[in-house]
Amino acid sequence: MSKKTLIPIGPYHPLQEEPELFKLWCDGEIVRDIKWETGYNHRGIEKLSESKTYDQVFFLVERICGICSTSHPFAFANAVEEIAGIEVTDRAKYIRTIIGELERIHSHLLWVGLAGHFLGYNTVFMWAWKYREPLLDLFEMITGNRNSYAMFKVGGVRRDIEAEKIPVIRKEMAAVRKKIDLLTGAVMDDPVIHARTKGVGILTRQDVLDYAAVGPTARASGVAIDIRKDDPYAAYPLVNWKVITAEAGDVFAKAEVRLLEMYESAYIIEQCLDGLEKTSEEDITVKVKEIPEGAGTGRAEAPRGEVFHFVVSDGSNSPARHKIRAPSYVNIATFKKSCIGQTIADATISLAAVDPCYCCTERMAAAWDIRSGQKVLNANELIELSLKRTAEIRKTGAGHE
Amino acid sequence: MDTEAIVNKLIVRFGSDTLGIDLLKGRRAIVSVRPTALTGIAGHLYRDEGYRFVIASALHTRKGFEIYYHFSLDPEGLVLSLHVVLDSEKPHIESLSNMFSASNWIEREMHELFGIDFLNHPNQEKLLSEGNWADDVYPYRKEFK
Numbered sequence: 001m002s003k004k005t006l007i008p009i010g011p012y013h014p015l016q017e018e019p020e021l022f023k024l025w026c027d028g029e030i031v032r033d034i035k036w037e038t039g040y041n042h043r044g045i046e047k048l049s050e051s052k053t054y055d056q057v058f059f060l061v062e063r064i065c066g067i068c069s070t071s072h073p074f075a076f077a078n079a080v081e082e083i084a085g086i087e088v089t090d091r092a093k094y095i096r097t098i099i100g101e102l103e104r105i106h107s108h109l110l111w112v113g114l115a116g117h118f119l120g121y122n123t124v125f126m127w128a129w130k131y132r133e134p135l136l137d138l139f140e141m142i143t144g145n146r147n148s149y150a151m152f153k154v155g156g157v158r159r160d161i162e163a164e165k166i167p168v169i170r171k172e173m174a175a176v177r178k179k180i181d182l183l184t185g186a187v188m189d190d191p192v193i194h195a196r197t198k199g200v201g202i203l204t205r206q207d208v209l210d211y212a213a214v215g216p217t218a219r220a221s222g223v224a225i226d227i228r229k230d231d232p233y234a235a236y237p238l239v240n241w242k243v244i245t246a247e248a249g250d251v252f253a254k255a256e257v258r259l260l261e262m263y264e265s266a267y268i269i270e271q272c273l274d275g276l277e278k279t280s281e282e283d284i285t286v287k288v289k290e291i292p293e294g295a296g297t298g299r300a301e302a303p304r305g306e307v308f309h310f311v312v313s314d315g316s317n318s319p320a321r322h323k324i325r326a327p328s329y330v331n332i333a334t335f336k337k338s339c340i341g342q343t344i345a346d347a348t349i350s351l352a353a354v355d356p357c358y359c360c361t362e363r364m365a366a367a368w369d370i371r372s373g374q375k376v377l378n379a380n381e382l383i384e385l386s387l388k389r390t391a392e393i394r395k396t397g398a399g400h401e
Numbered sequence: 402m403d404t405e406a407i408v409n410k411l412i413v414r415f416g417s418d419t420l421g422i423d424l425l426k427g428r429r430a431i432v433s434v435r436p437t438a439l440t441g442i443a444g445h446l447y448r449d450e451g452y453r454f455v456i457a458s459a460l461h462t463r464k465g466f467e468i469y470y471h472f473s474l475d476p477e478g479l480v481l482s483l484h485v486v487l488d489s490e491k492p493h494i495e496s497l498s499n500m501f502s503a504s505n506w507i508e509r510e511m512h513e514l515f516g517i518d519f520l521n522h523p524n525q526e527k528l529l530s531e532g533n534w535a536d537d538v539y540p541y542r543k544e545f546k
Contacts, residue, residue, distance in 0.1 A: 082425070085426060210501050231473075231475075231478035296426075306473075312460065323458030329506065
């Protein structure tokens with residue numbers, strides 16, 4: 001038996017900048033075994049949730065993921081509303097769906113950029129992230145925040161989308177379609193990308209069923225599961241759209257599914273905007289008295305797949321038990337199938353192909369000058385700066401030319 | 402098929418191994434089962450009926466250790482949870498990970514946080530705190546007065 005060399009990726013990922021540690025045992029260039037070590041940044045959110053009130057838990061679960069920060073509040077709202085038997089208004093459903101789908105577009109753009117970065121194709125990286133910026137501006141216009149939007153609460157949403165913002169969103173949807181066209185063309189027709197991603201990191205249909213993978217990871221292997229269709233929530237049953245699947249199960253198929261899903265998201269958002277125009281403003285929340293004893297299951301289709309929240313209520317004002325399953329928990333585990341037998345260079349893109357979300361992004365509260373050690377901006381100054389910019393975006397509309 | 406019919410089919414098939422049903426709102430159901438019958442019922446759901454294992458949630462209550470094994474029947478939009486109650490002295494149950502890999506990590510996690518033993522698990526080592534946490538100290542256990 002030949003000697004195997006251990007190659008670590010982590011404890012901080014050099015490209016994704018998140019805490020994880022993959023240990024690759026390699027024989028020359030070929031990966032023979034792989035192991036994942038997690039817990040570098042264990043935050044105990046499930047435990048913390050038991051000490052917060054239902055209203056506070058929204059802000060907590062929003063911080064599980066920094067990229068798809070609305071998918072956890074979405075699933076949690078579904079779970080709690082199921083326990084209490086609350087039906088939210090149509091307008092709130094449309095607003096929830098718009099936020100969810102805008103997030104899917106920006107998250108998929110982020111992934112396409114990162115995938116390009118992994119392959120050394122930095123033009124795609126720069127483009128995709130540039131095109132993602134106007135979407136974050138839209139979030140800032142609608143919610144006041146670029147990430148962690150704080151839009152959800154039990155019984156509805158916290159902010160309305162007023163009539164004057166609708167044309168701005170429509171204009172951006174038309175613009176983003178053109179940009180997706182461009183990216184799709186650049187990815188689908190590029191011989192180098194074909195060479196690097198086709199037949200790489202294949203997950204078969206049986207692998208997906210065995211590991212119970214979800215989201216684009218499952219759909220790229222021909223398993224057409226999508227919670228938005230299978231267990232409809234919010235405004236998804238009220239609009240037309242289709243589930244995108246591919247058959248090959250390789251990295252290219254996963255990219256294809258994500259690129260095509262962005263068109264569907266734009267289409268869903270436009271239909272929801274039509275819906276907003278038909279419902280009356282300010283009708284965004286219903287009165288909630290208390291959460292009775294019981295158990296509720298909330299599911300939402302995040303950009304990475306099914307988010308699952310199981311909440312047990314004992315009739316008090318905070319959850320007795322709150323189990324959270326993020327999609328990456330099942331998707332990352334598939335690396336045993338997708339990476340073993342590949343070269344190291346292919347293993348890195350195969351690991352990234354499930355769009356893993358290891359942990360959460362960090363937020364900065366103060367900026368320091370490295371050389372002088374002086375504080376350049378303190379927290380309050382940063383908040384002031386950000387409020388000024390939000391006011392500007394609200395006045396002039398989103399979008400970079 | 403409606404939720405009640407799906408659950409009744411299961412009750413008819415497994416009879417005395419099931420201890421009770423709780424039909425929740427919407428497409429949700431909880432079926433309490435005997436811990437010894439879990440692998441048989443879960444195997445039937447996965448192999449014969451096409452259910453997908455989603456996750457398991459463990460709780461420490463006055464009754465002992467409870468585990469909900471959540472399964473999803475995607476074409477029907479149904480979430481069926483198998484509920485077991487384990488003894489609080491030496492909690493143990495047969496592992497599902499020899500049937501499907503999806504439960505491998507969560508069983509390791511429950512073992513680590515609650516101290517529940519999963520018999521015949523292929524690799525029951527710590528998932529979150531490998532090498533950094535004392536043995537036999539289980540952070541999610543509660544103390545009841």
